[in-house]
Amino acid sequence: MAETTTSAAPAASKKKKNKRTVAYGQVHVLATFNNTIVTFTDANGGVLTSSSAGACGFRGSKKGTAYAAQVAAERAAQAAKQQYGFSKADVFIKGVGLGRDAAVRVMASMDIAVESIKDVTGVPHGGVRPKKARRI
Secondary structure, three states, X not given: OOOOOOOOHHHHOOOOOOOOOOOEEEEEXXXXXXXXXXXXXXXXXXXXXXXXXXXXXXXXXXXXXXXXXXXXXXXXXXXXXXXXXXXXXXXXXXXXXXXXXXXXXXXXXXXXXXXXXXXXXXXXXXXXXXXXXXXX
């Protein structure tokens, strides 16, 4: 049996990844009492960049503050602009935390045109199942 030697052809044939530009997309802001998560997506909802107050170094109750949300939104917006040329967005806000307004204000300061702002916070309808009747 003859040994076959593998050549270095697969390593040499790596293609350069072309840079994808996404000028228009969506920004999803999840603002809870404990944290704020900001996600930049393309028009179909595929995630481009994401950041949260916890990922920015805030710990404990500081994660739920408006300033933490501002820092998280700035970091995600900076990455989206540099990597993808992000310039226009529809904003979807979910939750009742302090970071709701702060995250949207960052978009204007980062020269990202906000086309629309939509609140997609879940609203309970019907509620939970009641406790069983007490028998004495």
